[in-house]
Amino acid sequence: MALTADVQWREQYASHALNRKMAGVVEAGVYWGFHVTPAGGLQVEVGLGSDPDYPVSVAVVERDGYSLTVRMDTQELLEVPEVGRAYDLVLEASYVLGQQTEARLKLVTEAADHHVVLAHVDVPADATAVTEAMIATDRRDVANPALNAARILTQITQLTTSLIDARDRLNNLEAWAETQGYTP
Numbered sequence: 715m716a717l718t719a720d721v722q723w724r725e726q727y728a729s730h731a732l733n734r735k736m737a738g739v740v741e742a743g744v745y746w747g748f749h750v751t752p753a754g755g756l757q758v759e760v761g762l763g764s765d766p767d768y769p770v771s772v773a774v775v776e777r778d779g780y781s782l783t784v785r786m787d788t789q790e791l792l793e794v795p796e797v798g799r800a801y802d803l804v805l806e807a808s809y810v811l812g813q814q815t816e817a818r819l820k821l822v823t824e825a826a827d828h829h830v831v832l833a834h835v836d837v838p839a840d841a842t843a844v845t846e847a848m849i850a851t852d853r854r855d856v857a858n859p860a861l862n863a864a865r866i867l868t869q870i871t872q873l874t875t876s877l878i879d880a881r882d883r884l885n886n887l888e889a890w891a892e893t894q895g896y897t898p
Contacts, residue, residue, distance in 0.1 A: 747786065748832050760789065777807060794835065
């Protein structure tokens with residue numbers, strides 16, 4: 715199987731905890747690969763990253779409070795269901811406690827909040843084949859690992875400031891207690 719979610723076994727405690735651990739921390743979106751190109755006829759291909767040393771696609775899908783890492787190690791083809799329509803090509807994943815995690819690529823008329831958008835495919839009514847011009851990536855959900863690091867650094871800075879403030883307040887309280895005759 716080409717498309718897999720990394721933590722998926724039906725064991726309810728570890729997989730549940732691991733899939734929830736990074737929810738809201740790691741940004742959802744494409745980290746590597748998942749390139750969309752015409753594949754001949756009314757098909758599109760979702761391909762891998764261009765680095766020959768790391769020929770894998772990687773994305774994070776966040777859904778229902780879970781952060782799911784999805785990897786793809788071979789290309790996949792999708793058939794455009796109907797000409798004369800526009801589609802979002804999306805990555806969808808779901809985790810349900812006690813069931814195997816699912817991940818799949820889909821062409822949908824409108825992406826939902828839990829989808830990672832890979833491309834927008836607009837196929838005219840007279841088309842006999844998908845062309846590069848019909849594929850747009852301007853709405854592609856691209857994750858930025860640097861933003862994750864910056865977000866975490868900001869949180870650490872805010873926590874440090876709060877701890878310094880708490881220490882100063884405690885020192886002031888101790889000083890006041892001493893003036894009242896208490897020994898901390």
